[in-house]
Amino acid sequence: MDKADILSLTSEELEREILAMGEKAFRAKQVYDWLHVKKVTEFAQMSNISAQMREKLSKKFYINSLKIKKRLVSNIDNTVKYLYGLRDGEAVETVLMEYKHGNSLCISTQVGCRMGCRFCASTIAGWVRNLEPSEMLLQIYETERDSGKHVDSVVLMGIGEPLDNFDNVVKFLKILNSEGNGMSLRHLSLSTCGVVDKIYELAELRTGVTLSVSLHAATDEKRGAIMPINKRFHLRELMTACDDYFKSTGRRISFEYSLIEGINDTDESAEELIALLRGKNCHVNLIPVNEVKEREFKKSRYVERFRQRLENAGINATVRRTLGADINAACGQLRREDKAEVK
Ligand code: SAH
Numbered sequence: 563m564d565k566a567d568i569l570s571l572t573s574e575e576l577e578r579e580i581l582a583m584g585e586k587a588f589r590a591k592q593v594y595d596w597l598h599v600k601k602v603t604e605f606a607q608m609s610n611i612s613a614q615m616r617e618k619l620s621k622k623f624y625i626n627s628l629k630i631k632k633r634l635v636s637n638i639d640n641t642v643k644y645l646y647g648l649r650d651g652e653a654v655e656t657v658l659m660e661y662k663h664g665n666s667l668c669i670s671t672q673v674g675c676r677m678g679c680r681f682c683a684s685t686i687a688g689w690v691r692n693l694e695p696s697e698m699l700l701q702i703y704e705t706e707r708d709s710g711k712h713v714d715s716v717v718l719m720g721i722g723e724p725l726d727n728f729d730n731v732v733k734f735l736k737i738l739n740s741e742g743n744g745m746s747l748r749h750l751s752l753s754t755c756g757v758v759d760k761i762y763e764l765a766e767l768r769t770g771v772t773l774s775v776s777l778h779a780a781t782d783e784k785r786g787a788i789m790p791i792n793k794r795f796h797l798r799e800l801m802t803a804c805d806d807y808f809k810s811t812g813r814r815i816s817f818e819y820s821l822i823e824g825i826n827d828t829d830e831s832a833e834e835l836i837a838l839l840r841g842k843n844c845h846v847n848l849i850p851v852n853e854v855k856e857r858e859f860k861k862s863r864y865v866e867r868f869r870q871r872l873e874n875a876g877i878n879a880t881v882r883r884t885l886g887a888d889i890n891a892a893c894g895q896l897r898r899e900d901k902a903e904v905k
Pocket of ligand 1: 679682683719721723724753754774776777820850853
């Protein structure tokens, strides 16, 4: 029988499993604490659990782990980029960034991506598989262990589309937010290219997670040309879902807008964005697009001019500081390079 991934179980699921083994419920709490608070890597380290029960656990379960395949440290700003190897030989990227308000970790949610955004390196070779909850948690646990730093906030903005791996992402959130582990989900942002039906589902769960929406263009024509998801869910549906998310959670939406020369950085595009967002309680993050070698897109030269236009129209906008520019911190690039080296 294949062993099960114990780190991916929520506390309720673990309790059910432990009761089914004929053990008492408080044992489940102890085991959960070893896994998610003390973060042990072997059953043998669970010193208040009897040898007999540890034996039973290790027959039924394994404790998942990640292997550091690469660690790149930026000489400019201390950003650290990890390439983590998974059990099946796949790899994902995780980026640790230092801000004034604390350390922020950008984690991946899938191996590859099937959303097809034209400017994004993560989607070029398509989707391979979803990450398990344990593989998302371990990106945090392993980075804290390796760097000796505490992760204060987490952004689901690495490789993959989190809402295309909805069930596992929700379980991950539950475990991260559980007693003992206790990261407030207010310190967590989930970034989506706009999977509208799942935005409604997420709102219903009342997790308190901040929603970031990758907008990148403010008309269906322009957005559809660079983001295939816009053919499935048009802008109007997306904006209605965002309004609903704000109404039901009280969390202000943050819109990502990567500026690409000649594509979405003109004064006309700025006016379209202003028309789309006017009156909404939101924030716009402007990002000079990261040039990806397989793609032709160029960084815009009008980032500041674009920001100024938004600000003049009363729309809250900041230009995201580029971190880790010397270590290819744009998502998907390191994994692609690694694959190319192996071939
Ligand atoms: N799939 C999710 C999260 C991962 S991408 C999403 O689409 O939001 C994280 C962010 O980086 C998104 O806003 C995405 O559009 C943006 N992005 C992808 N490639 C980029 C590039 N080359 N330059 C700048 N931003 C990019």
